[in-house]
Structure formats: C-alpha cells, structure tokens
Amino acid sequence: xxTKEIAEAIEQLEGAKAEELVMKALNEGANxxxxxxxxxxxxxxxxxxxxxxxxxxxxxxxxxxELAEKLLPLVKPRLTTDQSKPKGTVVMATVKGDLHDIGKxxxxxxxxxxxxxxHDMGMDNPAMNIINKAKEVEADVIGLSALLLSTxxxxxxxxxxxxxxxxRDKYIVVVGGGATTQKWATQIGAxxxxxxxxxxxxxxxxxxxxxxxGK
Amino acid sequence: MDVxxxxxKLQVKLREASAKLNIxxxxxxxxxxxxxxxxxxxxxxxxxxxxxxxxxDTSRVLQFSRAELIETAHTRKPEFNIGExxxxxxxxxxxxGDKSLPVRMPGPAGVPITEEYYVPLHLSxxxxxxxxxxVPGCLTTARGFKNLAATPAEVVLAMxxxxxxxxxxxxxxxxxxxxxxxxxxxxxxxxxxxxxxxGGYRATNSLIPIQVYPGLKIGWHHLNIAAFxxxxxxxxxxxxxxxxxxxxxxxxxxxxxxxxxxLALMSFTNGNLLYSATxxxxxxxxxxxxxxxxxxxFLAKTRNMEICLVCTAGAVFKAATKASLIxxxxxxxxxxxxxxxxxxxxxxxxxxxxxxxxxxxxxxxxETAMAAAGVDDRKEANRIVGNVVSMLMQQxxxxxxxxxxxxxxxxGKVEPLDEFKQLYAEAKKDLRQAGIPFKY
Numbered sequence: 001x002x003t004k005e006i007a008e009a010i011e012q013l014e015g016a017k018a019e020e021l022v023m024k025a026l027n028e029g030a031n032x033x034x035x036x037x038x039x040x041x042x043x044x045x046x047x048x049x050x051x052x053x054x055x056x057x058x059x060x061x062x063x064x065x066e067l068a069e070k071l072l073p074l075v076k077p078r079l080t081t082d083q084s085k086p087k088g089t090v091v092m093a094t095v096k097g098d099l100h101d102i103g104k105x106x107x108x109x110x111x112x113x114x115x116x117x118x119h120d121m122g123m124d125n126p127a128m129n130i131i132n133k134a135k136e137v138e139a140d141v142i143g144l145s146a147l148l149l150s151t152x153x154x155x156x157x158x159x160x161x162x163x164x165x166x167x168r169d170k171y172i173v174v175v176g177g178g179a180t181t182q183k184w185a186t187q188i189g190a191x192x193x194x195x196x197x198x199x200x201x202x203x204x205x206x207x208x209x210x211x212x213x214g215k
Numbered sequence: 216m217d218v219x220x221x222x223x224k225l226q227v228k229l230r231e232a233s234a235k236l237n238i239x240x241x242x243x244x245x246x247x248x249x250x251x252x253x254x255x256x257x258x259x260x261x262x263x264x265x266x267x268x269x270x271x272d273t274s275r276v277l278q279f280s281r282a283e284l285i286e287t288a289h290t291r292k293p294e295f296n297i298g299e300x301x302x303x304x305x306x307x308x309x310x311x312g313d314k315s316l317p318v319r320m321p322g323p324a325g326v327p328i329t330e331e332y333y334v335p336l337h338l339s340x341x342x343x344x345x346x347x348x349x350v351p352g353c354l355t356t357a358r359g360f361k362n363l364a365a366t367p368a369e370v371v372l373a374m375x376x377x378x379x380x381x382x383x384x385x386x387x388x389x390x391x392x393x394x395x396x397x398x399x400x401x402x403x404x405x406x407x408x409x410x411x412x413x414g415g416y417r418a419t420n421s422l423i424p425i426q427v428y429p430g431l432k433i434g435w436h437h438l439n440i441a442a443f444x445x446x447x448x449x450x451x452x453x454x455x456x457x458x459x460x461x462x463x464x465x466x467x468x469x470x471x472x473x474x475x476x477x478l479a480l481m482s483f484t485n486g487n488l489l490y491s492a493t494x495x496x497x498x499x500x501x502x503x504x505x506x507x508x509x510x511x512x513f514l515a516k517t518r519n520m521e522i523c524l525v526c527t528a529g530a531v532f533k534a535a536t537k538a539s540l541i542x543x544x545x546x547x548x549x550x551x552x553x554x555x556x557x558x559x560x561x562x563x564x565x566x567x568x569x570x571x572x573x574x575x576x577x578x579x580x581x582e583t584a585m586a587a588a589g590v591d592d593r594k595e596a597n598r599i600v601g602n603v604v605s606m607l608m609q610q611x612x613x614x615x616x617x618x619x620x621x622x623x624x625x626x627g628k629v630e631p632l633d634e635f636k637q638l639y640a641e642a643k644k645d646l647r648q649a650g651i652p653f654k655y
Binding site: 054057058059062096097098099100101102106123124148149150151153154178179196 | 219222223226227230271327353355361362363364365366369400401402403428429430434436458460461462463464496567
C-alpha cells in the first residue's frame with residue numbers, strides 16, 4: 001500500500017477505491033500527513049492538471065472536488081491542528097453588473113482542489129459586499145472576476161474601497177476574466193492576475209507564500 | 216434545484232447523449248456529413264427536453280417538453296423584414312449550397328470605441344456598398360460618463376449609442392439600415408430598455424440581444440428583455456453561449472448543448488433569429504475544433520429547421536493585419552456555405568482593443584460570404600477551408616503588429632490609408648488563390 005496508489009485512484013476519479021485505500025493506509029498506521037500530502041493532495045492536483053491540459057472537463061473537476069470533500073474528513077482528525085489548516089481562505093466573486101460566472105467557477109474548483117477554503121459569492125456583487133464578506137470570513141485572498149470591459153472597472157472599485165478603509169494591505173487581491181490583462185491588474189493596483197484557472201492557482205500560491213498568509 | 220446538481224446533470228446527460236450518437240467527427244473535414252448534422256439535431260431536442268434551462272434568480276428549472284421544442288423548431292418565421300424604407304432587408308432562411316446571398320451586417324461588435332471615433336469608425340463599415348446593416352461597438356464614455364455596468368451611466372451610454380448609430384446610418388446614406396444586437400453599450404435591463412426611448416432604436420430598425428448564459432442558465436434579465444421585446448414587437452438577436460472545454464467537451468457536445476439552449480431560448484422569446492459563436496477555453500486553441508463546431512451547428516439547424524442564422528466572424532489577430540483579414544474570411548466562409556442567412560461581426564483583436572476594428576475587416580467578411588453563396592460541393596468547400604487555414608497559420612508566424620482605426624484610416628474622409636488598401640488587395644488575392652470564388 002503506497003500513497004502513490006491513493007494519488008492514482010484520485011486522479012482516475014475512482015472514489016470508492018480511493019476511500020478504501022485511505023482507510024486501509026490509516027488502519028495500517030501510515031503517517032496521516034503523508035497520506036494527505038503525497039496521496040490526496042497530489043491526486044487532486046493531478047485532476048486539476050488534467051483539466052489544464054484539456055484531458056478533464058468541468059464534470060471531472062466537480063467530481064474531484066466532491067472526492068476531496070469526502071476524503072479529507074477521514075484524515076483530518078488524525079492531523080495536528082496546524083497540519084489540518086487550509087492553505088488559505090479565499091473570497092471569490094464576480095463583480096457588480098457582471099452576470100458571467102464560468103471562469104470564476106473554474107478558479108473556485110481549482111482552488112478547492114489545491115487546498116484552499118473558498119467562499120463563492122456568485123455574480124453581480126457590489127464592492128462593499130465583497131469586502132464585508134472578506135472581513136467576515138477573515139479571508140487571505142479576494143478574487144475578483146469580470147468578463148466585460150464595462151464591468152472590469154468594478155474590480156478597481158473594490159481595491160479603491162479597500163484603500164479608503166485602510167484595509168488594502170490586509171488582503172491579497174487577484175483579478176481575472178476575459179477582458180482583463182496583467183497591464184490592467186497593475187493599473188488598478190491588484191496583487192496578481194491569471195490568464196486561466198490553472199495559472200490563477202499558481203499566482204495565488206505564490207502570493208500567499210510570499211505574504212506568509214494562510215498558515 | 217441546487218445549481219451544482221443542475222450543472223452535474225447537464226454534463227452527465229450531455230455525455231450520455233453524445234455516447235448514444237457514437238459519432239467521431241473528422242476534424243479535417245470542416246463541413247460534416249448531413250447525417251451527422253441530422254443526428255446531432257435530434258439529440259439536441261432530446262437533451263433540451265431532459266435538462267431545460269436553469270433560472271439563477273429563482274433556483275428553478277424551466278422545463279420544456281420534447282413536443283414544445285419540436286413545435287418551436289418548426290414554427291419559426293423563415294423570413295422577416297428589418298430596416299425601414301429603401302434600406303429594409305429581408306432576412307431569409309438559407310440552406311447548404313443556397314445561391315441566394317446572405318444579408319451583410321458586419322460591425323465592430325462589442326469593441327470598445329471612444330466617443331471621438333464612434334461615428335467615423337462605424338461609418339467605415341456602414342458606407343461600404345456591400346453592407347446592408349451594422350452591429351455596433353461599445354461606447355467607452357458618453358458626455359463624461361464612463362461605461363460602468365449596473366450604474367446610471369449605462370442608461371446615458373445606451374441612449375447616446377442609439378443616437379450616434381442612427382446618425383451613422385444617415386451619414387452612410389442608408390437611414391433605415393437595420394442595426395443588429397443593440398444596444399451594445401449596456402448589458403443591464405434599464406440601459407437596454409432606455410435605448411428604445413423616443414429618439415432611440417425602434418422595433419422597425421433594430422434587433423435586441425438575448426443570450427442564454429454558459430451552462431444553460433438564464434435569469435429575470437432574460438425574461439424581462441423577452442417580455443419587452445414581445446410587447447414592443449422587436450425581433451430578438453438570440454444566442455445560447457456555450458464554452459467548449461468546460462461543460463461541453465468537444466464539437467459534438469458543444470453542438471448538442473448549443474442547439475438545445477437555442478430551442479429553449481426561442482421557446483420563451485418567440486425569436487426568429489439566432490447568432491452563433493464557438494468559444495473555446497484556454498485548453499483548446501487551434502481552429503480545428505472551432506470551425507467544424509460552427510459548421511456542424513449551422514448544418515444541423517439549416518437542414519432541420521427554416522431558421523434565420525447569423526454567422527459571426529471575427530479575428531484573434533489585430534486590425535489592419537493580413538492575418539486578421541484572412542482569419543475573418545475563414546470564419547465567414549464555412550458558416551455561409553452551411554446556410555447562414557446573415558454574415559455579421561468582423562472585429563479584430565478578439566474585440567478587446569480600444570478603437571481596434573475597421574470597416575475593411577467587415578468588407579472581407581461580406582465579400583467572402585457572397586463568394587460562399589452557391590458553393591454546393593462539400594469536398595470543395597472543405598478543400599478551400601483547409602487551404603485558408605494553412606495560409607493563416609503561415610501568416611500568423613509573421614507576427615504583424617496591428618493598428619487601431621485612426622492609425623490606418625484617414626478619419627476625416629473615412630477612407631483606409633493606401634498602405635491598408637494594398638494589404639487588403641494582397642489578402643484578397645491570396646484568398647482567391649486558396650479557392651474562395653470571389654464574385655469580383
């Protein structure tokens with residue numbers, strides 16, 4: 001029994017097999033931290049990577065996220081408090097006036113698969129609602145999605161409001177969506193920008209690590 | 216129903232529908248065999264009846280029966296008039312190999328355009344003799360207001376767009392020309408409805424957009440605009456937006472899901488016109504899955520319905536490049552052969568560059584669509600598409616920089632600069648060599 005088998009079962013989305021392997025490993029006294037990192041996390045990351053390569057689609061991401069939700073509670077009780085913490089807490093929202101959410105949903109699934117706790121605020125969110133949610137859940141990251149040129153200014157509005165409230169340094173703010181670019185992100189003072197859901201995770205990972213947020 | 220549950224159902228059922236068809240599409244053959252198109256259409260009716268549309272605002276599913284969807288498919292108007300006076304056009308359902316010319320309504324669809332250039336840039340499309348109507352770009356500002364969605368600025372911008380676009384029509388000498396997918400400068404209900412205030416758009420000269428969102432989602436917005444359109448007698452410029460690579464994996468699934476969404480859309484809007492675009496996720500970038508998907512969608516509908524379909528051309532490459540002209544021609548050709556009733560759009564740079572579109576891109580899609588009319592040999596059409604794709608790939612390697620409208624036009628005269636005219640002539644010569652049978 002190896003953690004590699006667990007990772008492979010998760011990558012293949014074989015839920016029952018993955019669950020059985022995790023339980024077996026725990027009963028055999030394997031290190032729960034290793035099961036988590038080398039088995040579950042690696043497996044769900046592989047699901048995300050397959051999506052990035054066009055081998056998996058939304059359904060597989062959704063199944064991967066559901067599988068992760070099922071497996072994590074098996075391991076978590078055996079971890080130390082520090083080990084069971086998520087990599088970070090993210091508030092994800094499509095900004096005011098924008099009713100497109102497919103890109104945001106992809107990022108949410110990728111973040112969930114990669115160990116973040118994500119609060120999905122849905123579409124058409126006024127700036128202050130997003131900020132209040134970030135305060136409420138003690139978020140590390142605020143992710144702002146917008147598809148249209150007429151809605152991306154609302155991303156800047158969130159950042160501006162954070163500045164006016166003296167909260168800008170408290171949160172990492174990342175932006176994305178069809179009409180956004182790195183240039184736009186820099187212009188409005190965002191901390192990061194991702195071209196797609198896979199890159200978004202890499203950007204957030206880097207920013208969280210740099211800031212020492214999350215754990 | 217929980218939205219996650221709906222999302223899962225729509226994907227599981229889509230895969231089942233695709234598996235039941237058991238068709239492997241040959242992506243080298245852009246226009247598919249007729250029996251494939253027919254099978255996809257049938258599958259779309261079954262799929263549409265099974266999943267319905269999800270209303271985000273009520274968390275409920277709008278369910279349509281198979282009989283309702285079939286009735287919708289067979290009761291659309293095969294033709295209707297739009298525009299006023301001498302500029303009125305008849306949009307007519309076309310079919311594969313149809314010799315009648317598609318209606319030409321190009322434009323900088325959705326491209327952000329500053330107030331300064333809004334009239335001349337649109338005039339660069341509208342004044343062309345081939346052009347019968349236009350689809351506008353999006354005003355970035357109006358009277359000092361920035362275009363911000365869901366703010367009162369949308370009302371101001373939408374009303375200003377309507378005034379300016381009708382001014383363009385007058386300047387072009389075509390005051391009654393049809394204006395498609397308007398308003399483009401507003402996306403929320405107050406702005407859209409304000410564009411039809413006195414002095415604005417009229418039911419007789421315009422088509423109002425309603426799009427089913429990705430994942431077969433709608434909301435009160437869709438139903439509000441559908442109610443407004445029906446009360447005012449405005450024809451709908453309808454679409455079901457499907458992202459290939461997300462809920463739908465491939466051309467077959469994309470076509471099934473799109474057509475199912477379109478039938479449901481027409482069921483609640485009573486619309487008679489559909490426009491189409493295949494939007495791939497980042498994972499699918501080549502033309503191969505995009506073009507065959509578009510052609511499949513067109514053929515499936517034109518073979519099984521009397522329906523007016525709009526082909527929306529457009530380019531990833533920036534304006535005033537040979538690559539943009541070739542790409543626009545490519546995107547207009549196959550759907551026009553497959554039966555598009557209207558050829559439209561023709562923007563460049565994925566429609567995201569401020570003032571980054573010109574009438575010359577509109578001209579090439581009009582000329583290409585006219586050339587495509589009457590091409591009735593599937594093999595020949597596929598050979599031409601293959602040639603143009605190869606040509607585009609070679610051109611793409613050259614890394615042309617592209618220009619904005621004021622950089623490649625004499626704005627005062629609304630005429631392309633000589634250099635751009637030369638580039639157009641070269642692109643057209645190459646496209647002719649690739650096999651596009653231009654009429655002139």
